[in-house]
Amino acid sequence: MEPTDLSSSNPYLLEAIGLTKRFGSLTANLGVNLKVRRGSIHAVLGENGAGKSTLMKMLYGVYAPDDGLIRMDDERVVLHPPMKARGKGIGMVFQDFRLIPAMTVLDNVALAVSREGWRFRRKELRERILEVSAKYGLAVDPAAEVWQLDLGQRQRLEIVKTLLVPHTRLIIFDEPTSVLVPQEVDAFLNMLGMLKRDGYGILLITHKINEVMACADEVTVLRGGQVAYSARREEIPDGDSLIAAMMGGKELMPISKPRAESEAPKPEALTLERIVIKGDHGETVLQEAEMSLRAGEILGVAGISGNGQRELAETLFGLRRPSQGVLRIGDRELQGRGVQAFMEAGVSFVSEDPLKESVVPGLSILEHMVLDGYPLAPKRLGVDWARIRSRLSASPEAKALALADPDRKADRLSGGNVQRMVLTRALVRGPRILLVSYPSRGLDIGTTRTIQQRLIALAEQGTAVLLFSEDLDELFKLSDRLVVLAGKRLHGPFRPAETDAAAIGRLMLEGGESA
């Protein structure tokens, strides 16, 4: 399973020269050069929209470049479509995994790996899976069904799958650590080191400077579709120079959180008493949860994704009914009531998968706002859309979050712009309670900071914020108190000052296993 042909004298596995890709009037990549050595880790950094994904998709054959060429083994190669890229030994571990939840690990691997014949050797494949997972510390159970796996396990499966595809020698990782807890990140970086020693070439797309500094041999920073900076690890003075290269001239807004620890506790905005929540398959996802969220605080909910975050958030917004227990907002009991009651009580909700759950493809941003209850402006018998538009554009929330043109259709927006829209929509309601899941997912550093600052400001104005996140950095920076979802229970609350990321990370992992 180790990469073949180490004999060649060319140290580069892949050389991309002057790659250019245009989508209509937009130039996503312009004259990008990138070389990946065998047995090395090459990190590609860049903000949202810097062209990282486009570049990777060209290297994995999803897009054909408009200009420029790609060489492997001193020969010009065509990688489009992905089948050809795979044939040349390029594998990609996507952020949103290419797995089928209803099938087993073994079946998923078989789908990707076996090529010929109508049968495949189950036993042999099973052994190869176990062999690779033992070798690189990628524990997966071949018999498990994928929907039962958490994101870390799914990622390990994706990697195993890629390694088992014959002749793989270059692996592209798309934001691999965004779904992992600190301990898993360590294990992941460790595994990257092993792959590197075995001669694999690795392309690592990431936002996280410290990981780049920890493991990369070479770094390329993209900005505006072009290479803004490129260097070997030993030439890079520190992480800040990378941030500077990514941001260009823009200034990074610092996060400042005033802590008013001494103040008397504010009134409780949302209380859970012995709440039991069931999941989509009728299984219990949360047992006897107790929680209280006070006005003016940010309560962080940590946990490996898939441990009941979605179900809990849906319950708190009336989308899902708790099977037992008391859910109080202010002093009203709302368990068993519908979404309308929760909205009237001042709850706003940003779901964990806005693309799927909060976006109607054909409607514009403006129409989304109105659909969610943004007040209309009458004009005779009709609606004064121009006035709504200018009122929306003028609102501080839209300005702060750099909302895209309100007339753009939501299905034409990038992930980051959808996130901006959904957040703006939740904020313009002036919520008393804000439930927000993964606010910075898919956003660049600049926007992330803006949003985080916005959440802090909101809490200062008295809004109770419940923040679901996997990013422990973010949780520690923003939260007044932290709870951990693991093993079907809510642990905590903890004060960020009195604990640390490693302890919370351990609870996230082990809470899941002891249950």
Place this chain on the structure above:
Amino acid sequence: MILSDILAGALRSGTSVMLASQGELLSERAGVINLGTEGSMLGGAMGGFAVTVWTGNPWLGTLAGGLCGLLVAAIHAYLVIVRKANQLATGLTLMFFGMGITAFFGRSFVSERIVGFNPVPIPWLSDIPFLGDVLFRHDPLTYLSILLVPCLWFLLFRTRLGIMLRAAGEREEVLFASGINPKLVRGAAVLAGGFLAGIGGVQLSVAYTHSWVENMTQGRGVVAVALVIFASWKPARAMLGAYLFGAAQALQLTVQQQGLPISPFFLFMLPYLLTIAALLLVERRRQSSTPEGLGRVFSGEAGG
């Protein structure tokens, strides 16, 4: 003995539904709902009967019936997969198209009689008391259909083809990403499903009743579609459901023969009523096992 009569009857009259439901199961596992199964069955029943009349050979009839079923399914596959038409609307249309066209071409066969398939007692096994009567005195198609179920299970869950087929029904983009054309897989599954439904129809006309009557399937194809859902897309459970339906049919016939004072219309309704009851009982469990891509249209674009 009445119980063994009813159980044997369950197999005899349930086999046609069972074959159709296994076909529909293939199709739905690959992501295509085919309400045209009724049309495929009718096509199979009529075509199989006609060829048996002409050649006197029921095996040729079976082949022809299967092909007729496949032909109807091919229309469905073309419209739904290539033309991206709505699956439910297309299926319903094909159901009525099947009724019409078989009635039209079948007119001259209504009074025909054939030898067709007849029960073949299996030596020794058929002499076992009770079990022998229930299981081992059937026509060849019934035996074959029983063997088909474990084969289908093996195909779906133990072979690469099966994984491809299920992947087509769950997430086509994953299948596409691994270099296989989901449309081909879906199309093949729909055609195979139509072939099986056609043979189901043959069993009805050539082996069970030895006659052709206009619209003789009487909704069995639709029942087959319902059974697939009842069975959570599992072949063995679909077989069980089909025999349940068959048992209700046999019970109804037995009761009518006994001359009990129950309205024949009520009795006629019984099998369908039972199917509804079965659906009600299992409806809650359905959600989690539905193939994710069932009924969805694949755009053919490589996502992400």
